[in-house]
Structure formats: structure tokens, C-alpha cells
Amino acid sequence: MAKGLDVVIVGGGIIGLAGGYFLSRKKKRVLVIDKGGFADGASGACDDMILFQSKKPGINLELTFESLELYKRLIVDFDDEMQFKNLGGMVLIENDAELAIMEQFVAEQRSYGLDVEVIGQQDARKKQPFLSDHIIASTYSMMDSQIDPFHVMRALEKHGLKLGMGIQRRNGVVAIERLGNGNWSVVCEDGSTHEAPVVVNAAGAWAPSIAQMVGATVPIVPKRGQIVLSERIPPIGETNLWNAKYLVTKLHKGTEVQMTDEERELGLSLAFTRSAGNTYLMGSTREYVGYDKGTTIAGIRGIIDMTLSYLPKMKDVGIVRAMAGLRPETPDGKMILGEHKNLDGFYTAAGHEGDGIALAPVTAKLLSDLICGNPIDRDLGELSPNRFGGMAHE
Amino acid sequence: MKRLKRDIVVIGSGPAGLCAAIEAARSGAAVLLVDENAKIGGQLFKQIHKFFGSADHRAGVRGIDIGEQLLRQAEELAVEVWLNCEACGIFDEKTVWMVRDKEHSVAVEAQRIIIATGAVENSINFPGWTLPGVMGAGAAQTMINIHRVLPGHRVLMVGSGNVGVIVSYQLLQAGATVAAIVEAAPNLGGYGVHTAKVRRAGVPFYTSHTVKEARGNGHVERAVLVKLDSQWNQVPGSEFEVEVDTICIATGLTPAVELAFGSGCRPFNSPPLGGLVPVHDRMMKSSIDSIYIAGDVSGVEEASTAMEEGRIAGLSAAHSLGTITDQMFAERLEQLQHNVDALRSGMFGQKRREAKDAIVRSYGVER
Numbered sequence: 188m189a190k191g192l193d194v195v196i197v198g199g200g201i202i203g204l205a206g207g208y209f210l211s212r213k214k215k216r217v218l219v220i221d222k223g224g225f226a227d228g229a230s231g232a233c234d235d236m237i238l239f240q241s242k243k244p245g246i247n248l249e250l251t252f253e254s255l256e257l258y259k260r261l262i263v264d265f266d267d268e269m270q271f272k273n274l275g276g277m278v279l280i281e282n283d284a285e286l287a288i289m290e291q292f293v294a295e296q297r298s299y300g301l302d303v304e305v306i307g308q309q310d311a312r313k314k315q316p317f318l319s320d321h322i323i324a325s326t327y328s329m330m331d332s333q334i335d336p337f338h339v340m341r342a343l344e345k346h347g348l349k350l351g352m353g354i355q356r357r358n359g360v361v362a363i364e365r366l367g368n369g370n371w372s373v374v375c376e377d378g379s380t381h382e383a384p385v386v387v388n389a390a391g392a393w394a395p396s397i398a399q400m401v402g403a404t405v406p407i408v409p410k411r412g413q414i415v416l417s418e419r420i421p422p423i424g425e426t427n428l429w430n431a432k433y434l435v436t437k438l439h440k441g442t443e444v445q446m447t448d449e450e451r452e453l454g455l456s457l458a459f460t461r462s463a464g465n466t467y468l469m470g471s472t473r474e475y476v477g478y479d480k481g482t483t484i485a486g487i488r489g490i491i492d493m494t495l496s497y498l499p500k501m502k503d504v505g506i507v508r509a510m511a512g513l514r515p516e517t518p519d520g521k522m523i524l525g526e527h528k529n530l531d532g533f534y535t536a537a538g539h540e541g542d543g544i545a546l547a548p549v550t551a552k553l554l555s556d557l558i559c560g561n562p563i564d565r566d567l568g569e570l571s572p573n574r575f576g577g578m579a580h581e
Numbered sequence: 582m583k584r585l586k587r588d589i590v591v592i593g594s595g596p597a598g599l600c601a602a603i604e605a606a607r608s609g610a611a612v613l614l615v616d617e618n619a620k621i622g623g624q625l626f627k628q629i630h631k632f633f634g635s636a637d638h639r640a641g642v643r644g645i646d647i648g649e650q651l652l653r654q655a656e657e658l659a660v661e662v663w664l665n666c667e668a669c670g671i672f673d674e675k676t677v678w679m680v681r682d683k684e685h686s687v688a689v690e691a692q693r694i695i696i697a698t699g700a701v702e703n704s705i706n707f708p709g710w711t712l713p714g715v716m717g718a719g720a721a722q723t724m725i726n727i728h729r730v731l732p733g734h735r736v737l738m739v740g741s742g743n744v745g746v747i748v749s750y751q752l753l754q755a756g757a758t759v760a761a762i763v764e765a766a767p768n769l770g771g772y773g774v775h776t777a778k779v780r781r782a783g784v785p786f787y788t789s790h791t792v793k794e795a796r797g798n799g800h801v802e803r804a805v806l807v808k809l810d811s812q813w814n815q816v817p818g819s820e821f822e823v824e825v826d827t828i829c830i831a832t833g834l835t836p837a838v839e840l841a842f843g844s845g846c847r848p849f850n851s852p853p854l855g856g857l858v859p860v861h862d863r864m865m866k867s868s869i870d871s872i873y874i875a876g877d878v879s880g881v882e883e884a885s886t887a888m889e890e891g892r893i894a895g896l897s898a899a900h901s902l903g904t905i906t907d908q909m910f911a912e913r914l915e916q917l918q919h920n921v922d923a924l925r926s927g928m929f930g931q932k933r934r935e936a937k938d939a940i941v942r943s944y945g946v947e948r
Contacts, residue, residue, distance in 0.1 A: 482670070484678050484688055509670075 192216050192353075194558065195373045195381050197360050197397050198389035199223075200230035201336060201543050202536055204343040205551035206389055211350035213559050218381055219352065220373065222359030222393075225344075229391050230336050230543060232480075232512030234414065234460050234468045235270075236427065237332040237545040240278055241434060244299040246569055247521060247542070250549045252300070257548035258334060267342040269334055270463035275426045276331030277314065278434060279457070279497060280305075280324040284442070285431040292438055293326055303328035315424035317500040331427060335463035336544050363400040363533075371401075371532060385532045385558055392478070392513035394523070394537035398572075403527045406575050407538045409513035410454075411474040413486040415494075417467040418505040423498070430457035430497065453489045457497055466507070469494045471541075473514075482509040514540045518575065522546065524553060525571040534558065535572045587613045587661075589898050590677050590691035592668045592840065595623020596884045597876025597891035598697030599651045604895030605695070606658035609904035612895075613689065614655070615666040615679060620727075621655075622648045623699055624719065625884065627726035630747055630775075632885055644884060671844035674871050693871055693898040696841050697891060700834035700855060700877035705739065708794045714801030718748040718831035725755040733827030737804045738762040739792050740831035742770035743883070748829060749779050760825050763790040765809055772929070792828060793820060801826055834881045841878060845869060849943050853936040854880030862944045863918065865894035866901075873898045880940065882925075882933055889921045 196203045199221030207219045242248035311325040362374040371386045388397045392409035433456030454473030517538040591602045594616035602614040628644025667680045702717035724730045741764035793807040808819035846859035847868035875894035876887035900910040925934035
């Protein structure tokens with residue numbers, strides 16, 4: 188049995204790697220274990236956004252602010268290329284009903300300190316000349332940013348390794364047992380075991396099965412997001428784009444929006460962003476299909492049709508690839524972060540849904556503060572794994 | 582969206598795909614042959630040189646003539662052909678999703694799929710490699726033999742393998758000057774008969790040399806060559822310039838495996854055959870029961886072998902659908918496998934044969 192570890196992190200996606208790096212910085216001896224390869228899961232099949240505008244005022248928005256600041260410091264500390272860009276973002280508005288809801292939402296976000304505004308059709312076209320004529324207005328926030336997940340994960344890994352962090356890949360965890368001395372023993376597929384007082388479950392969509400190994404419940408369900416990638420093209424606009432259609436249904440449950448059956452079934456909403464490789468990422472679906480990571484004809488077609496409805500000019504651009512990731516969704520849309528009740532030393536840091544990239548640094552910072560017993564100047568109760576009680580997933 | 586059904590869909594109409602379609606149709610299957618290009622035949626119609634092998638393999642016949650014969654056979658057998666048709670993906674191991682004429686997409690449900698997507702040319706990077714005038718040797722060959730356009734007047738060929746020397750000779754025939762052929766290895770790579778023809782025409786060969794840089798204002802005007810030591814490092818001070826307006830890169834091929842791997846076919850690493858290839862058995866079946874592969878995608882060899890492999894894939898796929906009797910299948914398979922084995926014998930074939938055997942062995946072990 189390998190000894191001398193302080194923390195074993197199960198899951199080597201962006202949350203696990205960030206957690207490993209932050210804990211290593213606090214002199215903890217950390218081992219990160221992953222059943223797959225580098226960027227095999229959701230962290231390698233996602234867009235690159237640090238997105239403010241989709242957040243309801245509250246802890247998610249606040250944490251995004253903190254995370255952006257942490258990213259800015261990491262960029263300086265690492266002195267590595269992480270492809271950070273601050274292009275700003277727009278949420279496209281198609282009709283008066285959406286406009287009314289978005290105006291109210293923008294006002295709430297502004298009161299929380301987010302620099303965001305509603306701009307008219309003409310201003311929207313200045314930033315995005317190829318927008319469809321039917322877009323009547325847009326929101327705009329210059330704070331929406333991007334960072335390349337692959338570069339971030341590579342940098343976290345490189346600097347974590349320098350600090351002594353260990354990483355094991357292609358070695359799934361098969362059991363987690365409590366030893367007589369109070370430590371946890373993590374048993375891997377290859378037969379190796381790793382002992383540590385602290386285990387962090389950072390397994391994303393697979394967090395429920397890891398929690399189950401210690402008898403805990405983590406109410407996360409996998410939500411499949413398909414994404415389509417374009418060929419490399421010159422920039423066709425200034426900002427990144429989302430559509431209001433999906434957002435308003437989340438903000439005002441029961442809001443009637445015009446959606447085709449296909450859009451509804453696939454949970455389609457627009458996310459259009461220029462990637463580090465000068466391709467465009469077009470997303471995305473939101474599907475409940477268990478752990479199936481495949482792409483589908485309907486999904487790819489749906490994304491392309493939807494993108495064309497906002498940016499007709501994209502019909503001249505080639506598609507090179509499609510991919511899908513499983514976003515770990517929680518019942519209340521907030522991540523799960525904290526120690527499990529009656530399971531001393533067993534933590535979960537998962538359930539970021541589509542915000543894993545955006546929230547990785549702040550999650551890692553809070554996780555390391557929790558484990559090291561450092562003071563935290565916010566109440567993390569609403570993120571606690573114990574908040575759900577017997578609550579079943581919606 | 583339209584959804585159609587076919588017995589067998591063959592993707593790629595080069596030597597392997599064309600032969601697979603013919604063999605499967607001859608065996609009684611309804612075959613759809615698709616290709617992303619505007620013309621059928623893949624690289625076959627630009628092979629104006631005579632092929633090697635025995636009489637069974639139509640040795641001494643030019644690739645372009647073999648292509649014409651195959652086209653007639655495909656027509657007689659009523660093989661359905663869709664050109665300008667790009668296969669984007671295979672879903673659920675049986676549905677081929679395609680974009681036709683860059684306009685509309687169509688999904689075809691196939692009982693069997695034969696992937697014959699061929700290979701892509703490798704490139705090497707050096708300062709100036711994006712200048713107009715730097716191109717794949719295969720691209721230059723397409724220009725002269727298909728489009729009848731000379732890519733340039735003074736050509737540097739990078740790579741002395743069969744593609745390098747054959748394309749060099751055809752460039753000479755087309756009226757260009759081949760200023761030099763550089764080969765990074767200490768020995769020349771191509772068949773002696775092709776190499777000798779180029780040598781007799783007075784083209785200088787530089788072994789243990791590579792191109793260091795392409796220079797020019799807006800297009801290639803000069804190439805800087807450099808000597809390589811035994812560790813393949815550039816020897817400082819050994820640089821010299823050759824005046825050329827075209828640089829052709831003939832540094833090998835990589836199997837075009839994206840469609841196969843995207844479909845879930847299990848990979849096998851075979852460096853002698855170009856790298857990662859879908860693992861397959863002697864009947865050219867991939868790790869997925871409904872998907873067969875043939876030609877360069879299953880390991881880079883040459884056109885005659887690709888044609889025989891294509892026939893085996895077409896025959897096996899049709900037989901698995903019950904269109905021919907077991908006895909007919911066994912007899913024809915024996916004949917085809919004999920042909921393939923003959924092509925993989927001798928000094929040049931032995932290595933390929935060993936590499937193929939390793940792939941087939943891996944198929945057996947893992948299943």
C-alpha cells in the first residue's frame with residue numbers, strides 16, 4: 188500500500204487537476220487518479236467560456252467573479268500560454284417577450300456588479316455583422332471571457348507535478364474503504380491501493396458511483412452536450428454569442444417560447460465561441476441519455492440548423508468535427524463542494540454542469556481551504572453535499 | 582431528412598473501394614459506392630505508369646487503363662455511384678450520414694459498410710512551407726495527369742520513395758525540370774526501375790539531405806538544402822541553395838482513419854504500414870461486425886494490393902449477408918488471398934506481410 192499521501196483525488200478533469208494543484212501549493216501530498224486519459228471526459232469536450240451572463244444573481248455569479256480573478260493570477264504565476272481572451276459576450280434576443288425578460292435580468296445582474304447592458308439591433312450588428320435580420324436586440328457584457336481548457340489543464344498538471352503532485356491515468360477506482368486507523372484506502376483497477384486521510388470525489392458525471400463506494404449519495408445526473416467544430420476561419424465577429432431563448436425558459440419557468448420539437452427534445456441552445464485554434468465551437472444540446480457520450484445525426488444537424496438561423500453566413504463554413512461531453516448536473520444548478528456528513532475526510536467537488544472551466548479555480552481554492560482548515564469568508568452551506576437530504580433529482 | 586436502405590455502402594471509390602463494390606455486386610448484394618470527389622477512381626486515374634506484379638494482377642497495364650476496365654465492370658453490375666458525396670460519420674455501426682453536393686444530408690442505413698478512405702500525404706514543416714509552390718507530390722501528380730497543368734518549371738522533390746521518383750519522372754515527361762531529389766535517409770527508398778529511369782534522365786539525388794527552408798517573394802523561388810548527420814541532425818554550414826519554383830513533398834502517407842475510428846473501430850499501431858489502422862481479420866472485417874475496411878486505410882501499401890483487399894472485403898461483406906454459398910465464398914476467398922499473398926512476397930513485400938500478420942493476430946487475440 189502506498190502511504191505518505193495527504194489527499195487522493197478521484198477524477199483528473201479540470202476540477203481534479205485544479206484541486207490537486209491548489210492543495211499541492213499548500214504543501215499537501217496529493218495523488219490524482221483518473222479512469223481515462225488526459226482531457227478524456229467533459230473537460231475535453233466543452234467550450235472555453237468563463238460566462239457571467241448566464242448566471243442568476245447569487246452564489247454562482249459571485250463565484251464566477253472570484254474565479255476570473257484567480258485565473259488572472261494563475262496566468263501571471265504560471266507564465267504559461269493559457270489562451271485567455273476577453274472578447275465579451277452577447278445574448279441574442281429575438282422578440283419582445285424575450286427582450287422584456289432579459290431587460291429585467293440584466294438589471295438584476297447589474298445590481299450585483301456585473302457590467303452588462305442591453306444593446307439595440309444596430310449596435311449588435313456592429314459587433315456581429317453577420318447576425319440574422321430577425322435579431323431585434325442583444326445583451327452585451329465585456330466581462331465574458333474565454334480560456335482554453337486544454338492549455339489550462341496542461342498548465343495545472345505541469346505546475347502540480349513540479350510541486351510533487353502525482354497523477355495516475357487509465358486506472359479506475361474500484362473501491363474506497365475506511366481503514367482501522369481512520370484513513371481511507373482507495374483501491375484501483377490495477378490492484379494498487381492508496382492510503383490517505385482525505386479523499387476528494389471530483390469525478391464529474393461519475394461522482395455518484397464514487398460516492399456510492401462509501402455509502403454516500405451525490406444527486407448528479409449526466410447531461411449530454413454535443414458540440415460541433417468548424418474549420419479554421421478568420422473572426423466573423425467581435426464577441427461570443429448565446430441565445431436568450433433557452434435562458435428565458437430557465438429564468439421564468441413556463442415562459443412560452445417558440446421552439447421546434449427537435450429543439451425541445453435536444454434541449455438546444457446556442458453557444459457560439461471562437462476557440463484557441465481559430466475554429467468556432469457551436470453548441471449545444473442538453474440531453475438525458477445516461478452515460479452515452481456519442482454524437483448523433485439529430486444533434487449535429489440540430490446544432491448546425493440552429494447556428495444558421497442566427498448566423499446564416501456560416502453555411503459557407505466547413506464542419507470538421509463533433510464531440511460530446513457529459514455535464515454533471517445537480518438538482519438546484521449549484522455545484523457540490525464539501526465534506527460528507529458522518530464520513531470524515533470524504534469530500535465531493537463536482538456537479539458544475541456547464542461551468543467546470545469557469546469555476547475550476549474558485550472550486551479548487553475553496554476545496555484546499557476546507558481541507559487545510561483555513562478560514563473561509565463565505566457560507567458554503569448552499570454548496571454542501573449534505574444539503575439535499577432525501578431530495579430526489581427533479 | 583431522407584433515410585434510405587442499402588445492403589452494402591462502400592465509402593471511397595479508389596482502387597480498394599471500386600473493387601470492393603464490384604466484388605460485392607457480383608456476389609449479389611445491392612451496393613452503393615460513394616466518393617467525396619467529382620470523379621470516381623481515387624488516385625487510380627493519375628497512375629499513368631505500368632503496374633508491377635504477375636499477370637493475375639494485370640502487371641504491365643497502366644493504372645489508368647485498369648481504372649477504365651473497373652469502371653466498365655461497375656457499370657455492367659449496376660453499382661450505384663454517388664459522387665460529390667462526403668461521408669461525415671457512421672452512427673450506431675450501420676447508418677452512414679452523408680452530405681451530397683455540399684447541399685443536403687442523407688442518412689443511409691446499410692447492413693454492411695466498407696470503409697476504403699485511403700490515405701493522406703504526410704507533410705514536413707520548414708520555414709516557408711506555406712509559400713505557394715510547396716505542395717504534396719500527389720497534388721502535383723493530379724495537376725499534371727488529371728488537369729494537364731504544370732505546377733512549375735523547376736521542381737525540388739523531397740523524398741525518394743516510389744511516389745517521389747514516379748512523380749518526378751512524370752513531371753519530366755510533362756516538361757518540367759526536376760532540379761534535385763532529396764532523401765533524408767542515407768539510402769534511396771523507391772523501386773530500382775523507377776529510380777533508375779529518373780537517374781538516367783540526369784536528375785541529381787542527394788541522400789542524407791533535407792530541405793531546410795523555402796525562400797521567395799510571394800512564391801517559391803529557391804530552396805535551401807542541408808546535409809543530415811547519422812543522427813538526422815542538420816549539419817551547420819552544409820547549406821546550399823537550389824533555384825526552384827516548386828517543392829513537392831513525398832514523405833509518405835498516413836491512413837485516413839478518422840471515419841473508421843469515429844465509428845468505434847478498434848485501433849492497432851502499425852508503424853511499417855503508416856501508423857494507427859483499424860484492426861482487422863483476414864476477411865477485412867474490423868472490430869465491428871458490420872464494418873469492413875480495405876486499401877490504404879487498413880495499412881498503406883500499393884494499388885494492386887488495395888484492389889485485392891477490396892475484393893476480399895466486398896466478397897466477405899456479401900457472404901456475411903448470405904448472398905453467396907459458403908462453397909463459392911471459400912473458393913473465391915482462397916483465390917483472392919493467394920493473390921494478396923503473392924503481392925506481399927519477395928524483398929519488398931515481406932515486411933508488409935509481417936506487418937499485416939501482426940494486425941490480424943491482434944484481431945484474434947483481443948476478440
